[in-house]
Amino acid sequence: HKLNSHLQANESDMSTVNRCYRLRSFPEGKITKDDLELVEEAFPEYQDGQVIVKNTFASIDPTHRIWMSGKKAQYMDPVEIGDIMRAATVGVIVESKHPEWQVGTHVMGFGGLCDYFVGIPGENLFHPCLCDSDESLSPTVDLSYASIVIGLTAWHATNKILEPGPDDIVVVSGAAGAVGSLTGQLSKLKGATTIGIAGGPVKCKFLTETLGYDYAIDYKNENVEDRLKEIAPEGITRYMDNVGGTVSDAVFANARNFAKVAICGSISEYDDNWVGLKNFNMILMRRITVTGFICSDHMDELQEAKTELLELVKSGKISFKEDIREGLENYVDVVNLLFSGGNDGKLILKINDA
Numbered sequence: 001h002k003l004n005s006h007l008q009a010n011e012s013d014m015s016t017v018n019r020c021y022r023l024r025s026f027p028e029g030k031i032t033k034d035d036l037e038l039v040e041e042a043f044p045e046y047q048d049g050q051v052i053v054k055n056t057f058a059s060i061d062p063t064h065r066i067w068m069s070g071k072k073a074q075y076m077d078p079v080e081i082g083d084i085m086r087a088a089t090v091g092v093i094v095e096s097k098h099p100e101w102q103v104g105t106h107v108m109g110f111g112g113l114c115d116y117f118v119g120i121p122g123e124n125l126f127h128p129c130l131c132d133s134d135e136s137l138s139p140t141v142d143l144s145y146a147s148i149v150i151g152l153t154a155w156h157a158t159n160k161i162l163e164p165g166p167d168d169i170v171v172v173s174g175a176a177g178a179v180g181s182l183t184g185q186l187s188k189l190k191g192a193t194t195i196g197i198a199g200g201p202v203k204c205k206f207l208t209e210t211l212g213y214d215y216a217i218d219y220k221n222e223n224v225e226d227r228l229k230e231i232a233p234e235g236i237t238r239y240m241d242n243v244g245g246t247v248s249d250a251v252f253a254n255a256r257n258f259a260k261v262a263i264c265g266s267i268s269e270y271d272d273n274w275v276g277l278k279n280f281n282m283i284l285m286r287r288i289t290v291t292g293f294i295c296s297d298h299m300d301e302l303q304e305a306k307t308e309l310l311e312l313v314k315s316g317k318i319s320f321k322e323d324i325r326e327g328l329e330n331y332v333d334v335v336n337l338l339f340s341g342g343n344d345g346k347l348i349l350k351i352n353d354a
Helices: 063-067 139-143 148-162 178-189 201-209 224-231 245-253 295-314 328-340
Strands: 017-023 036-042 051-059 089-096 106-109 116-119 125-128 169-173 193-198 215-218 236-241 255-263 289-292 322-326 346-350
Touching: 017 328, 036 328, 051 106, 051 139, 063 328, 089 116, 089 139, 106 116, 106 139, 139 346, 148 178, 148 236, 148 255, 148 295, 169 178, 169 245, 178 193, 178 236, 178 295, 193 201, 193 224, 201 215, 215 224, 224 245, 236 245, 245 255, 322 328, 328 346
Parallel strands: 169 193, 169 236, 193 215, 236 255, 255 289, 322 346
Antiparallel strands: 017 036, 051 089, 051 116, 051 346, 089 106, 106 125
């Protein structure tokens, strides 16, 4: 892949340099700074029906590690060597050749890890940000609780797959994370008993004292299987799986007959250390319904999910935290926080001021 190093003059008074992270190698285990290169390229050219978006924030998600795994089966095409690293972003339109997308509009799309990108409505440019119609909201809302990746995932799992009620015991792994924190609170609002699994006493305290989980299990310092037996001796009925691996094995071992499981992630195995489910036979023995899903398959539910989640946050019925780090150049260190548990809320990277 040959990079264009000749910067061309642009009619606007903005910088013509476009910083981009390009994938240089598929990671083996942990993402390293050798796997990506931050390069400076020419300000992008665009055509009629397109816009130029200046990225302000990028959503940093565990799925980034999946997208970098070129040899694995995954739910969408991987990022190829030489490509700009994929990421959901929000930004502001700075140039436009599209009559319906005006300069100054805040927008959400898949802009990637770069300063500027060519936005193509319906392809990599999805919708205006909520902050343009409600000044009380931050642009980051469209990357956090009202987003496709986070909000829709938690909402669909709770309302369409798990469907918890007052008689249910709902377990959520990765419970202090962006999706897990919403799932637990939505389940609690439906009357269920909630058990959150997280790593470390600080996160477990956050689960019970801030998010309202009935119980918290510290997988780093407690035996998950034993604690589940203690809390729910007759078994759990619902499970939202964000992590896979040994934690999920413990949950399956404690499932009640006809339990329902929603699988939206397996972060414990994204670094190529794929272990798999050892208690697979419990699906048969307990007649468990297991549903894997990807949020993008349910875009028809996005507006309903956003409307409900916005109202719940504004009314104080659910809480949500964002962990905003700064500097495109710090991406590798920031994304690895997801796998060390070093983030405190939905992880977002600030790229530029608006």
